[in-house]
Amino acid sequence: MSENHEYEDTGSFPQRSHFSLKADCESCFGLCCVALPFAASSDFAIDKHAGEPCSNLQPDFRCGVHNTLRQRGFRGCTVFDCFGAGQKISQATFGGYNWRQAPASAKQMFEVFPIMRQLHELLYYLNEALTLQLACTIHGELSAASDETERLSNLDPDSLMDMDMAAHRAYVNALLLRTSELVRAEELRQRKGSDRRKKYGRGADLIGAKLKGADLRGANLRGAYLIAADLRGADLRVADLIGADFRDTDLRGADLTTSIFLTQAQLNAAKGDADTKLPYSLTRPVHWFS
Incomplete structure (x- = not known):
């Protein structure tokens, strides 16, 4: 194929x-920085209630520490994606009134x-x-x-x-x-008779799984927990990745070129490198090289 x-x-x-369907923060009134709650954890340095502006939010609705979020303990902010909802609410639903x-x-x-x-x-x-x-x-x-x-x-x-x-x-x-x-x-029809791969279902618990070099073509990984899993060099073409948790998943050298329903936020939560193969519509996160 x-x-x-x-x-x-x-x-x-x-x-x-x-x-x-991509976030345009310049056209948004910092809604994700106010509307959503978060708790002090490995993803956030502080607690914040829903409806309370983040302490890093500036008067112009920009983040005052945007370029150092990960270093300051706000990794959760770097993996959030509103899919363009912020600018839609700001400019259309509420007509530009912040x-x-x-x-x-x-x-x-x-x-x-x-x-x-x-x-x-x-x-x-x-x-x-x-x-x-x-x-x-x-x-x-x-x-x-x-x-x-x-x-x-x-x-x-x-x-x-x-x-x-x-x-x-x-x-x-x-x-x-x-x-x-x-x-x-x-994909599965083409491999019928020679496919001895372990089958995974929706919501599979693969936290920390050792899947280096695994053939996961056509796999159902919807909602799978892949936190800190080793997927180095794995083949994820045509795999369904909708809702899969990629926090700290090692995707170095993995092939995701034709995986389906993969988002930028999932990649932002993972680890990868220059050899990770991505769908044309997604970009390589900057932190992969830091």
């Missing part, structure tokens, strides 16, 4: 840009932010699913789900808070699972 085979455009539906200018709307803005983040995360995955040729038989359903998710993301604040996010997420997740099965089935 060629590396690009999974990502051919069917021509039926236009490939949707990831641009609006929580300092309009303090009466601050509480609602902070409550809507996690809802919008979930919608944008779903849009990110649906966008990728629509590029997968092997899932072309359900592209119509995926496109309809994407349109509906986009519609929901454009609702007013009250309507966003009233929507049944759990039900919508379950609906989209079912489609993403079908996408995964269709894409991975082709």
